[in-house]
Amino acid sequence: MSFSATGVPKPLQSRPKKSPIQLLRSASSPFGNHPRRKAATTTPQAGVKRSQSEISSTDQPLDSTGIVTTLPPSKVPQDVVSLIRYIQQHTWTDIPDRAAGMNSTRIAEVLNFRKNMPPIVSIAHLHAVSASTTTTERELAKLVHSGIVKKLNIPGRGKGGFAIGEGVILVEDWINTIQQNQALSQPLKEKYAKVLEENTSSYTVPASLFLPEEVSELIAAGFMTSTSALSDHLYSLPGTASSPGSSSLANSWSTAATGTLAATGGSSAVHLNGGGGRGLHLSTSSSSSKLSSAKQPQTLTFSLPNTGAYLQTLTEARTHLLVLLTKSSPKYKESTKEMLRERWDGGIPLDDMQSKAKRARGEWNGVLPGKTKKWKQFYGMEFEWILEECLGSGGVECFKTRSVGLGVRVT
Numbered sequence: 001m002s003f004s005a006t007g008v009p010k011p012l013q014s015r016p017k018k019s020p021i022q023l024l025r026s027a028s029s030p031f032g033n034h035p036r037r038k039a040a041t042t043t044p045q046a047g048v049k050r051s052q053s054e055i056s057s058t059d060q061p062l063d064s065t066g067i068v069t070t071l072p073p074s075k076v077p078q079d080v081v082s083l084i085r086y087i088q089q090h091t092w093t094d095i096p097d098r099a100a101g102m103n104s105t106r107i108a109e110v111l112n113f114r115k116n117m118p119p120i121v122s123i124a125h126l127h128a129v130s131a132s133t134t135t136t137e138r139e140l141a142k143l144v145h146s147g148i149v150k151k152l153n154i155p156g157r158g159k160g161g162f163a164i165g166e167g168v169i170l171v172e173d174w175i176n177t178i179q180q181n182q183a184l185s186q187p188l189k190e191k192y193a194k195v196l197e198e199n200t201s202s203y204t205v206p207a208s209l210f211l212p213e214e215v216s217e218l219i220a221a222g223f224m225t226s227t228s229a230l231s232d233h234l235y236s237l238p239g240t241a242s243s244p245g246s247s248s249l250a251n252s253w254s255t256a257a258t259g260t261l262a263a264t265g266g267s268s269a270v271h272l273n274g275g276g277g278r279g280l281h282l283s284t285s286s287s288s289s290k291l292s293s294a295k296q297p298q299t300l301t302f303s304l305p306n307t308g309a310y311l312q313t314l315t316e317a318r319t320h321l322l323v324l325l326t327k328s329s330p331k332y333k334e335s336t337k338e339m340l341r342e343r344w345d346g347g348i349p350l351d352d353m354q355s356k357a358k359r360a361r362g363e364w365n366g367v368l369p370g371k372t373k374k375w376k377q378f379y380g381m382e383f384e385w386i387l388e389e390c391l392g393s394g395g396v397e398c399f400k401t402r403s404v405g406l407g408v409r410v411t
Contacts, residue, residue, distance in 0.1 A: 061332045062407045068398040071388055072131045080139045083129055087121045093380040101368025110379045118304040120167040128392030147200045183221045188214055204299045222305030317378050317386045318395055325410050334409035344383045346372025
């Protein structure tokens, strides 16, 4: 204890007390008394580079161990008739019993669209499900020659190797389609069926096999088409610009002086160029007869009703599958078959038991099938069916992988 000059003892000076926060800082970290600095912020370019590196690390190509050229179905005979029946029976997915996402009107539209589709099978699809394309082509040629199968020419649809080209149909199915049509009379149906059976190896037939009114009925019903252009003599009828008289008059108008008689073609110009009262009447009647004969088609091409709707749906479905592949892997444009199937179905798991049980109990909270593009635009088209179409047409190729099953890529 210290004393002051007066002898009074001085009180002890106590140290300043620290707050609990300061005591906690000093006890928890030895760097608590050091000055703080702001954390270094990352530049936007560094973040972009990191995101690009992450994307490149996740988007890796699938291991390819071999190309798969065809997808023959198991337990299906490899004859042409059996393959055609298999393709026809596996085109559409069954409509779900519950929680379909479609009202009765939409379900009726889907069923009517499927019913009205022509039973056509493209040659590309037939090759995609056959184990040997050479054997299939040989058998197909024999069936066409024997009148069991009919080939259908489909020009101007698609581009390059992705074009539809040709299709095949069983003659039995073609005749059944004719018999079910209500717009044609029964004698005309029998006559058409006879002509069809006699010309199975030809795409066209002469129009003289049918009467003019029968030709009109067949074209209106969609069982025949005509691509015959009008004959050349239609454009050389009297009174047209290509007629000799009109050309001579045009020459005289361009060479003679204006206001003279020669500028009008001279005297008797109308008679010299095939005109006159009786001659004009005869030329008019002959031109009308030639015009009516020119309107009649010379050849008719076999066709089926609703072929245009079939081709449009098929082309759009092929394009949509390629878009899904591109979105799955923008860099390599490939995906596994199961992942591609899930994308085609709209991301809805329909095959597992848990989803089926929830849908049966009415507890499904996900996206309903009727709201997906598979049902809204493609009427429930089967994934396997469109994959085989794209494989046969050359739009995609399938390959084996090491551990993730079958792979699919855009060619």
